[in-house]
Amino acid sequence: MTSAASAACTRSWSISEDSLKRYVLYASESCIQELLSASESGRVGGNDGWKVLTLDDGVEISRRRAGSLHVFRSRWLLQSVSPRQFMTVANAIDAAKQWDPNLVETEYIRDIGENLSIIRLRFGDASKPLFRNREFIVYERRETMDDGTLVVAVASLPKEIAAGLQPEKNNSIRGLLLQSGWVVEKTEDDSCMVTYVVQLDPAGWLPRCFVNRLNTKLVMIIENLKKVAEACPINGAI
Numbered sequence: 001m002t003s004a005a006s007a008a009c010t011r012s013w014s015i016s017e018d019s020l021k022r023y024v025l026y027a028s029e030s031c032i033q034e035l036l037s038a039s040e041s042g043r044v045g046g047n048d049g050w051k052v053l054t055l056d057d058g059v060e061i062s063r064r065r066a067g068s069l070h071v072f073r074s075r076w077l078l079q080s081v082s083p084r085q086f087m088t089v090a091n092a093i094d095a096a097k098q099w100d101p102n103l104v105e106t107e108y109i110r111d112i113g114e115n116l117s118i119i120r121l122r123f124g125d126a127s128k129p130l131f132r133n134r135e136f137i138v139y140e141r142r143e144t145m146d147d148g149t150l151v152v153a154v155a156s157l158p159k160e161i162a163a164g165l166q167p168e169k170n171n172s173i174r175g176l177l178l179q180s181g182w183v184v185e186k187t188e189d190d191s192c193m194v195t196y197v198v199q200l201d202p203a204g205w206l207p208r209c210f211v212n213r214l215n216t217k218l219v220m221i222i223e224n225l226k227k228v229a230e231a232c233p234i235n236g237a238i
Contacts, residue, residue: 014164015161015164017112020112020118020161021112021113021116023161024112024113024116024118024139024141024157025113025116025141027139027155028116028139028141028153028155030179031141031153031154031155031179031180031181032141032143032151032153032181034179034197035151035153035179035181035182035183035195035197036145036149036151036183038050038071038073038183038195038197039075039183039185039193039195039197048064049064049065050062050063050064050073051063051064058076058077059074059075059076059222060073060074060075060076061073061074061218062074062075066178066199069178069199070199071178071197071198071199072197072198072199072218073195073196073197074195074196074218074221074222075193075194075195075196076193076194076222076226077187077191077192077193077194078191078192078193078194078226078229078230079189079191080189080190080191080230081190081191081192081226081229081230082186082190082191082192083148083149083150083184083185083186083192084150085229085232086184086192086194086225086229087142087150087152087182087184088232089225089228089229089232090152090182090184090225090229102123102124102131103121103122103123104122104123104124104126105120105121105122105124106119106120106121106122107119107120109137109165109166110165115141115142115143116139116140116141116142117139117140118137118138118139118140118157118165119137119138119139119140120135120136120137120138120166121135121136121138122134122135122136122172123135131175133171133172133173134172134173134174134175135168135169135172135173135174135175136156136174136175136176136177137156137157137162137165137166137174138154138155138156138157138177139153139154139155139157140152140153140154141153141154148185148186149183149184149185149186150182150183150184150185151181151182151183151184152181152182153179153180153181154177154180154181155177155178155179155180155181156175156176156177156178159174159176162174177198177199178199179197179199180197180198180199181196181197182194182195182196182197183195183197196218196221196222198218
């Protein structure tokens with residue numbers, strides 16, 4: 001590798017707290033609208049390019065193309081689980097370790113506003129090939145819409161900003177999580193409809209392999225999250 005190429009790989013930007021917050025608010029607003037659109041697609045006419053891959057036991061897994069990558073959507077109804085109850089287990093990093101065993105290390109890098117955080121996620125050597133040794137620096141924004149719908153928007157920071165906040169470790173590959181997250185809508189009998197959208201470039205994998213592995217992974221995550229949410233007290237605090 002040439003010195004110029006090496007410098008390009010390690011380039012980072014120093015950014016003020018205010019500028020970081022403005023960027024994340026702007027980027028996450030677009031992410032929220034994408035998530036809300038994905039949650040409504042197929043229920044209000046038209047499918048916007050979504051193709052249903054599986055529909056089993058009330059759980060729908062769909063996919064659509066986004067340029068060279070694929071966006072995955074899972075949607076399911078959680079009976080007798082309130083939106084607030086579900087968000088308690090979906091938002092907490094400690095709970096995330098329970099439902100995703102590939103996640104071996106997490107760190108809140110900083111809070112930059114109410115319900116707005118920068119987080120580091122690392123998958124270790126024992127992870128499955130899709131996530132092995134991948135590290136993600138992401139923002140997480142949680143919003144309650146006017147109708148009570150809860151949205152969690154998650155996506156990677158640009159590489160230069162992420163490098164300025166958290167330099168890359170030599171033994172990890174920095175993956176890219178594109179606009180992803182949760183939409184949780186209240187339904188009858190204190191149940192909720194949950195839509196989970198993920199768009200991921202883990203680096204170093206071909207799209208076809210990524211498609212097959214992530215489809216299987218989504219089903220596992222859904223099943224495990226249902227168990228954790230159902231075990232959570234109805235009045236659990238966030």
